[in-house]
Amino acid sequence: xxxxxxxxxxxxxxxxxxxxxxxxxxxxxxxxxxxxxxxxxxxxxxxxxxxxxxxxxxxxxxxxxxxxxxxxxxxxxxxxxxxxxxxxxxxxxxxxxxxxxxxxxxxxxxxxxxxxxxxxxxxxxxxxxxxxxxxxxxxxxxxxxxxxxxxxxxxxxxxxxxxxxxxxxxxxxxxxxxxxxxxxxxxxxxxxxxxxxxxxxxxxxxxxxxxxxxxxxxxxxxxxxxxxxxxxxxxxxxxxxxxxxxxxxxxxxxxxxxxxxxxxxxxxxxxxxxxxxxxxxxxxxxxxxxxxxxxxxxxxxxxxxxxxxxxxxxxxxxxxxxxxxxxxxxxxxxxxxxxx
Numbered sequence: 001x002x003x004x005x006x007x008x009x010x011x012x013x014x015x016x017x018x019x020x021x022x023x024x025x026x027x028x029x030x031x032x033x034x035x036x037x038x039x040x041x042x043x044x045x046x047x048x049x050x051x052x053x054x055x056x057x058x059x060x061x062x063x064x065x066x067x068x069x070x071x072x073x074x075x076x077x078x079x080x081x082x083x084x085x086x087x088x089x090x091x092x093x094x095x096x097x098x099x100x101x102x103x104x105x106x107x108x109x110x111x112x113x114x115x116x117x118x119x120x121x122x123x124x125x126x127x128x129x130x131x132x133x134x135x136x137x138x139x140x141x142x143x144x145x146x147x148x149x150x151x152x153x154x155x156x157x158x159x160x161x162x163x164x165x166x167x168x169x170x171x172x173x174x175x176x177x178x179x180x181x182x183x184x185x186x187x188x189x190x191x192x193x194x195x196x197x198x199x200x201x202x203x204x205x206x207x208x209x210x211x212x213x214x215x216x217x218x219x220x221x222x223x224x225x226x227x228x229x230x231x232x233x234x235x236x237x238x239x240x241x242x243x244x245x246x247x248x249x250x251x252x253x254x255x256x257x258x259x260x261x262x263x264x265x266x267x268x269x270x271x272x273x274x275x276x277x278x279x280x281x282x283x284x285x286x287x288x289x290x291x292x293x294x295x296x297x298x299x300x301x302x303x304x305x306x307x308x309x310x311x312x313x314x315x316x317x318x319x320x321x322x323x324x325x326x327x328x329x330x331x332x333x334x335x336x337x338x339x340x
Contacts, residue, residue, distance in 0.1 A: 053181055053277050056081035059127040060276075061120070063110050063167050064137030066093035067334075068235035069185065072269035073134060074101050080273065085123040085130075087116075088137065089336045110137045110163030116170040124174060131180040132276055133171035135164040135207070138185065139337055140200045140237055142244060143324035144317050152330035153199040155337060160203030165210060179222035181276055184211040188231045188289050191296045192259060195308075195317040196248065215281060226275050229293065230285035232262045240332025247319035254312070258288035 060077050064070040065086035074084045074097055084103035088094050091107045098105035104126045108115030123130055138160045141152040164184055175182060187204040189197055208227050215225035232238050232252065242249045252260055268285050275283035284290040292299060305313075324330070331337040 051279065053132070053279055055132075055273075055277060057083065058131040058180075059083045059085065059123065059129060060132040060134065061085040061087060061123050061130050061171055062134040062136055063087045063163070064185075065097060066090035068237065069230070069233060069265055069268055069272070070134070070136045071097045072265045073136070073272055074103065076266075076269045076273045077101075078103065080277075082132075083127050085119075085127070087119045110135075110167050111158050113166050113170065116166055120170045120174065129178055130171050130174040131178045132183065133168065133175050133180075134183045134185065134272070134276075135167040136185040137163055137167070138203075138237075139331065139335060140197070140241065141330050141337075142196065142241055142320075142327070142332065143330060144196055144321055145198050147321045147324050149330060152337075156199035157203045157206075160200065161206040161210070164207045168210075168214065176218065176221055176223045180224075181279055182211070182214065182223065182225045183272065183276055183283075184208075184225070184227045185272075186211070186227045186229050188229050188259065188284075188292060190227075190229060191293050192299050194251070194255075195313055196245075196320045224279040224281075226280050226283055228272055228275060228283040228285065229289055230263065230268050230271075231259065231289055233268045233285070234262055234264050236334040237332060238262070240334055244327055244332060245320055245323050247316050247323055251312075251316050258286060259292065261286060261288070 055077060060074075060082050062070050062074055062077075062084065065074050066088040067090070070086065070088065071093070074086050078084050078101035084098075084101045086094050086097050086101075086103060086105045087108060087110075089107065089109060091105075094105040094107060097103070104123055106119040106122050108119050110116060120130065139156055141156045143152070145153065168182055168184070172182070174180075184207050186208040187200070189201045190204040190208040193201055208229075211225050211227040218225065242252070254260070263285055271285045272283055274280075282290070282293075284293070298304060
């Protein structure tokens with residue numbers, strides 16, 4: 001498994017460290033002018049519902065944007081007239097996405113705070129501020145806790161949870177000054193357990209709660225916060241797991257509706273974009289996943305455990321362990337974590 005990138009980021013035009021602090025500090029004038037970014041939807045509803053976010057000429061920074069959900073969200077946002085900054089670990093793909101949307105790109109690891117600070121500063125230097133941040137970067141190790149290795153489990157949590165905390169913290173002064181929106185990409189895995197997904201489920205449940213608390217902390221400041229909960233999205237990450245593990249493919253087909261649903265990346269990105277524009281606190285992809293969230297006490301009950309066993313949960317774990325052992329790696333083929 002290749003070592004993760006821990007540099008301070010690269011781009012065609014570097015930002016000096018001193019400039020990072022100068023351009024990264026939001027101004028009071030920008031805060032006062034931020035009201036022009038909102039379009040009233042009418043009524044005396046809660047702020048999150050009554051004020052929509054018009055993305056035209058607004059700046060959106062997206063992590064994990066080299067491929068998959070992040071890349072498609074960048075395309076959809078640009079089509080709405082947004083100015084887009086894409087951040088990730090695959091410079092060739094980032095450059096391609098940025099060129100396609102007429103946007104800005106920056107290479108960095110979301111677990112590297114200095115790199116994220118530089119990515120934010122570079123974006124502010126290019127566009128003057130940040131109105132929306134989408135903490136989307138994520139990975140998934142394959143295998144059970146028993147098969148490890150523990151470093152793969154820890155790395156999944158580090159990227160998916162700590163990476164979100166670092167991303168939001170880096171961009172928060174800018175987004176809060178703009179009275180903008182934070183979207184954290186969690187998962188349906190935040191409230192549904194499945195063998196082989198311990199670190200992924202734990203990290204996605206963690207970012208949901210991080211988003212819930214962040215929302216409460218900033219309600220009076222005009223900042224809105226949402227968490228997104230997609231089911232299986234047709235991305236490289238999901239396709240890699242399906243291709244690597246026959247047991248996973250079998251288990252996915254056996255899941256009850258709507259947990260067995262696969263959604264196109266285009267449909268997912270459009271749902272996330274509508275969530276940003278509507279400043280929604282929760283985005284479910286597809287919407288039927290809201291039913292699973294509402295039934296969380298049942299989904300995570302002893303009854304559900306027995307039901308999973310009845311449909312082969314124990315056998316699934318054993319098959320998965322054997323498959324991962326034969327595979328000889330802990331991440332998917334296309335993962336930047338060393339799946340090659």
